[in-house]
Amino acid sequence: MDPxxxxxxxxxxxxxxxxxxxxxxxxxxxxxxxxxxHDAGVEGVSHHKSxxxxxENGPAVDAxxxxxxxxxxxxLAVQALNKGMHVFLEKPPGATLSECVAxxxxxxxxxxxxxxxxxxxxxxxxxPARAWxxxxxxxxxxxxxxxxxxxxxPGQAWxxxxxxxxxxxxxxxxxxxxxxxxxxxxxxxxATLEIPxxxxxxxxxxxxxxxxxxxxxxxxxxxxxxxxxxxxxxxETDAGTLKLSNGGAxxxxxxxxxxxxxxxxPGLYARFANLIRGGRSDVDIAPLRLVxxxxxxxxxxxxxxxxx
Amino acid sequence: MDPxxxxxxxxxxxxxxxxxxxxxxxxxxxxxxxxxxHDAGVEGVSHHKSxxxxxENGPAVDAxxxxxxxxxxxxLAVQALNKGMHVFLEKPPGATLSECVAxxxxxxxxxxxxxxxxxxxxxxxxxPARAWxxxxxxxxxxxxxxxxxxxxxPGQAWxxxxxxxxxxxxxxxxxxxxxxxxxxxxxxxxATLEIPxxxxxxxxxxxxxxxxxxxxxxxxxxxxxxxxxxxxxxxETDAGTLKLSNGGAxxxxxxxxxxxxxxxxPGLYARFANLIRGGRSDVDIAPLRLVxxxxxxxxxxxxxxxxx
Numbered sequence: 001m002d003p004x005x006x007x008x009x010x011x012x013x014x015x016x017x018x019x020x021x022x023x024x025x026x027x028x029x030x031x032x033x034x035x036x037x038h039d040a041g042v043e044g045v046s047h048h049k050s051x052x053x054x055x056e057n058g059p060a061v062d063a064x065x066x067x068x069x070x071x072x073x074x075x076l077a078v079q080a081l082n083k084g085m086h087v088f089l090e091k092p093p094g095a096t097l098s099e100c101v102a103x104x105x106x107x108x109x110x111x112x113x114x115x116x117x118x119x120x121x122x123x124x125x126x127x128p129a130r131a132w133x134x135x136x137x138x139x140x141x142x143x144x145x146x147x148x149x150x151x152x153x154p155g156q157a158w159x160x161x162x163x164x165x166x167x168x169x170x171x172x173x174x175x176x177x178x179x180x181x182x183x184x185x186x187x188x189x190x191a192t193l194e195i196p197x198x199x200x201x202x203x204x205x206x207x208x209x210x211x212x213x214x215x216x217x218x219x220x221x222x223x224x225x226x227x228x229x230x231x232x233x234x235x236e237t238d239a240g241t242l243k244l245s246n247g248g249a250x251x252x253x254x255x256x257x258x259x260x261x262x263x264x265x266p267g268l269y270a271r272f273a274n275l276i277r278g279g280r281s282d283v284d285i286a287p288l289r290l291v292x293x294x295x296x297x298x299x300x301x302x303x304x305x306x307x308x
Numbered sequence: 309m310d311p312x313x314x315x316x317x318x319x320x321x322x323x324x325x326x327x328x329x330x331x332x333x334x335x336x337x338x339x340x341x342x343x344x345x346h347d348a349g350v351e352g353v354s355h356h357k358s359x360x361x362x363x364e365n366g367p368a369v370d371a372x373x374x375x376x377x378x379x380x381x382x383x384l385a386v387q388a389l390n391k392g393m394h395v396f397l398e399k400p401p402g403a404t405l406s407e408c409v410a411x412x413x414x415x416x417x418x419x420x421x422x423x424x425x426x427x428x429x430x431x432x433x434x435x436p437a438r439a440w441x442x443x444x445x446x447x448x449x450x451x452x453x454x455x456x457x458x459x460x461x462p463g464q465a466w467x468x469x470x471x472x473x474x475x476x477x478x479x480x481x482x483x484x485x486x487x488x489x490x491x492x493x494x495x496x497x498x499a500t501l502e503i504p505x506x507x508x509x510x511x512x513x514x515x516x517x518x519x520x521x522x523x524x525x526x527x528x529x530x531x532x533x534x535x536x537x538x539x540x541x542x543x544e545t546d547a548g549t550l551k552l553s554n555g556g557a558x559x560x561x562x563x564x565x566x567x568x569x570x571x572x573x574p575g576l577y578a579r580f581a582n583l584i585r586g587g588r589s590d591v592d593i594a595p596l597r598l599v600x601x602x603x604x605x606x607x608x609x610x611x612x613x614x615x616x
Contacts, residue, residue, distance in 0.1 A: 098495035
């Protein structure tokens with residue numbers, strides 16, 4: 001089978017750290033082009049200032065990976081789908097739910113693959129956690145996602161703007177795991193969002209969810225954590241405690257720890273290739289829906305201004 | 309066919325003004341009971357303080373109409389569905405999107421009818437507007453929904469609380485019409501929400517939507533309108549201007565005005581009976597999804613405090 005010729009659109013940190021190495025490591029793909037108005041491309045690969053220019057003057061492309069900020073992703077995705085390309089959407093898949101739903105219909109109409117990628121679902125501990133939990137009764141869940149925004153998002157202004165999600169940018173990773181490993185759907189009961197006086201998006205949030213059997217799920221998000229960082233999900237069940245730590249990379253079961261190497265982006269690209277070969281799409285908006293519910297339903301508190 | 313025995317849960321203003329007369333006027337239904345912890349019931353009809361009490365001691369019931377505030381609707385709906393009852397949800401169908409999705413799965417599982425009712429879709433002008441627009445090219449849409457909150461929601465504290473939606477409580481009626489009459493899906497581009505300094509929910513909003521063919525849609529919501537009130541949607545098309553006014557009751561086409569009597573709630577109950585007889589559900593969350601997108605993506609501005 002010929003490799004899938006893919007273009008990476010938006011050549012920032014996440015593209016260089018994760019997408020380009022994952023594509024290089026997967027024989028199902030060949031990197032055909034890069035697109036970015038600002039950044040340079042990759043030695044020996046066709047580079048273009050815009051998707052328009054790629055379509056007009058560039059090499060033939062079967063698929064695009066959109067690694068731009070979410071606020072500009074919809075127009076690029078529509079343009080690519082309308083040219084019959086398969087589309088990989090970095091998380092979150094869009095700036096609004098309604099545009100994700102519209103994209104999904106569009107992909108169905110043109111018959112190409114649309115993949116809303118949630119990289120944390122491919123962390124090493126997540127698949128075995130899901131399998132283990134499938135047969136348990138869930139008693140409660142506790143999520144603690146506390147990191148230092150100055151370390152992980154230095155000077156990223158867009159993340160604080162409306163549509164940039166604030167502390168839900170990392171928090172949605174936890175929600176993508178939660179909605180994948182629990183056997184029942186989850187919905188939001190109450191939320192408190194802490195918004196810095198000089199910003200539009202939350203720096204911290206405290207949320208109560210429930211699953212449809214009534215199990216309480218508490219989520220503690222904070223971007224002001226210096227020192228040790230936490231990306232942990234603890235699930236209490238009728239068969240003991242399951243713990244996912246390091247953002248899903250390390251799984252601890254009552255029987256002891258399992259542990260394996262980090263394969264998030266290689267996992268995503270293997271899945272994308274499978275979807276394309278099978279003529280299917282995968283657009284799960286449940287994590288973004290829970291974030292929208294927190295904005296819709298949450299209490300807002302103004303807290304100290306935040307300066308980078 | 310035996311009539312569907314229905315209980316009305318939440319006997320406030322909307323139940324007395326609309327639901328009870330619509331039920332009384334439709335032979336497919338018989339009013340079996342009312343439920344309310346505060347209000348009195350209806351002369352000659354079994355009345356209960358809670359749904360629990362109705363289930364335990366009341367007459368047999370096939371369906372319930374939930375007319376409570378949205379914040380408490382989910383638990384009542386699950387309880388009713390689990391007893392095999394059909395459920396009519398007043399708008400908005402829930403306090404969050406995720407609970408509406410969970411309810412929808414639950415109804416499917418138990419095999420009963422769930423109906424998310426959008427009363428404005430049954431306003432007299434809406435069905436002919438939809439039919440007329442189906443064959444037109446949409447050039448632009450302008451929605452102006454300006455009313456006096458002191459007249460329409462006097463002293464309703466819950467409407468200003470998180471989950472109460474503020475000016476989107478009437479605005480979602482416009483969105484329920486918009487998403488029903490336009491031939492293409494709609495998504496949100498930008499939003500500005502004006503929040504009174506002493507309240508949690510917006511008193512006004514200015515929103516730009518687009519349809520998937522690129523037509524701009526502008527929405528102006530304001531709860532501070534004294535004097536004449538506006539509930540108007542104007543659609544510019546390749547065949548001239550369509551105007552829906554009075555909340556959808558009056559349709560004006562390029563050929564002149566059409567006009568008919570208000571049958572919103574009778575229309576809703578006719579639809580509910582049809583869904584039950586046909587073993588189907590109708591849970592369209594698109595209007596609430598657009599509101600959630602406005603909260604997720606919108607700029608917030610603090611404006612003068614509002615006192616009833």
